[in-house]
Amino acid sequence: MQHHLSPRSQAFLDRIDAWSDAGPLRSVAVRVGVTVLGPLVVLAGLAMTVLPGPGLVVMVLGLALLALEYQWARSVLGGVGGVVTWARELVLPRGASPRRRAFGLAVVGAGVVATTLLTATISTYVGAQAFA
Missing domain, CATH: 1.10.287 (Helix Hairpins)
Known part of the structure; x- marks a missing residue:
């Protein structure tokens, strides 16, 4: 392609x-x-x-x-x-309803928050192991 x-x-x-x-x-x-x-x-x-x-x-x-x-x-x-x-x-499909666009943004926002929390959790765990 x-x-x-x-x-x-x-x-x-x-x-x-x-x-x-x-x-x-x-x-x-x-x-x-x-x-x-x-x-x-x-x-x-x-x-x-x-x-x-x-x-x-x-x-x-x-x-x-x-x-x-x-x-x-x-x-x-x-x-x-x-x-x-x-x-x-x-x-964010073109021509989508405002409700559909808001849902798309909410899903992306939830993904960003989830990955940030996961990264922080792993970093904290690894940091705690390094000082143990």
């Missing part, structure tokens, strides 16, 4: 490509920066899935950074956008 970036995202990437192609030194600097920093940001996001921090958001930002230079990353980023669109439609 092929996913494409939104026209707005594609236009942004095209502007950055045009800027980086303005000179050979700039092009190499952008390519090296993206190639080095992109995976580091993705790895930092991966670490944040178990450490404090917005892990998923940081991983997507690293992927967006890689998408500046690599077509495979643009395809993956388009796939992530498709999943986010699908999830948004599942929770």
Whole structure:
């Protein structure tokens, strides 16, 4: 299944490509920066899935950074956008009644609260074991 970036995202990437192609030194600097920093940001996001921090958001930002230079990353980023669109439609369908939209928001809110409490409980347990 092929996913494409939104026209707005594609236009942004095209502007950055045009800027980086303005000179050979700039092009190499952008390519090296993206190639080095992109995976580091993705790895930092991966670490944040178990450490404090917005892990998923940081991983997507690293992927967006890689998408500046690599077509495979643009395809993956388009796939992530498709999943986010699908999830948004599942929770908040277009044309749904206000009651249905409120229910979707309540389910998402309950999920956020439940995962936060679970994370706090596990962190407290692990912390208590470390000092025991």
